[in-house]
Amino acid sequence: MTSTTRDKMIAGAADLMSRRGVNATSMRDVVRHTATPRGSIGHHFPDGKPQLLAEAVRFAGQRVSVRLDKVLSELGVIAGFRAFVTSRRRRLETTQFEAGCPVLAVAVDHYVGETSDKGETRDEATQQHLLDLAHDVFTDWQQVMLLALKREGLEAARATRLATLVVAVIEGTVALCRAARSTQPLNHAQQELELILSEALARKAE
Amino acid sequence: MTSTTRDKMIAGAADLMSRRGVNATSMRDVVRHTATPRGSIGHHFPDGKPQLLAEAVRFAGQRVSVRLDKVLSELGVIAGFRAFVTSRRRRLETTQFEAGCPVLAVAVDHYVGETSDKGETRDEATQQHLLDLAHDVFTDWQQVMLLALKREGLEAARATRLATLVVAVIEGTVALCRAARSTQPLNHAQQELELILSEALARKAE
């Protein structure tokens, strides 16, 4: 095995990021939360916090991507989407609307390293890198959705737009539900989105 | 005048929050960014950072709400929505995709005060309050959209769901555009949303 400590740290970091954001998640929080040794951080992540954040984004992105792909190809677009939303809803409920999305957190909350010299140049390179990673994840999710739509015969351009819309709605809805401490925004968005998707698929031949 | 210093601080805080998130925005950053005196913070915001954050959320929420209402009632739902999206797009472009939404930041990035006693109880009350404020803002925006849709004859239940969808898409799209450093996600979402809205309005009589 390649040390489960490392994996626990990554998963724990992703979890904390999804709940609190990037900067509200300290490395000490991560080791507390995962019951892992603090000294191991330097060992497993020699590049420090940015590296841990990056791995957490990749990890969470891939986990969702795999699940989305599975459910879409097994159940088709409509039922698959419904199943995916249901799992998101359950996660919101079981965590009392605390859990969000670590990738969204990276896209919204800028990482702030040490302010190096004079506060003039923040750690912009790291932030750009994290944003790139978040973009890769978003693109990956869109791609999964896109392929599912095309698989059911939808034209490429329309499918691309719809895939973007779906990802945007999911991310935005997470924020609304957290603020509302309710799944109602998710329910409303789901209803409308299912309508849109089924109409689009029904007209694919035109 | 009731001291422009206070207002500049609030607007500056909202701006920084929208770019960096809640915890990456320090009070010292705000005074640097707005060229306001550091010592005045305790004077204008005796409750400290939480108070400044709260006022920033209210300020930004109201500003958007007013603009959205104006444009929707002057131009109607479709053209008004288009105009609103256009202004968001311009803002993204002129800030090189740095500016986001301070309300979204509050919903994603948890405020962390001093960890009081033993790290067990974070500043949960303050965070709940900020989330409530964010929820009020989101609700307000949805209400503005809802009224515009009803004004054009849409049935209440459908209008409610669409209003939620629109707000969710706008917030989610901000994140996608920031990560992509591109307005393409906004463009795609806008196209689909205009389609949905015009179809819904066209069928209002059924």
Added chain:
DNA sequence: GACTGGCTATGTCAAGCGTCATAGAATACA
């Protein structure tokens, strides 16, 4: 001109942060 009260400037403080160094434990292989 002196007084006064709202504002500004600057320094100090405890606490938390990420990082690093160093020492100890555990594990794997000969």
Added chain:
DNA sequence: TGTATTCTATGACGCTTGACATAGCCAGTC
């Protein structure tokens, strides 16, 4: 068994943070 390598534990460091205290400025008013 011995030893090398990998992992864990703990403390120290330099820094930033929000909060506070104290002193100075600068209108207005009598």
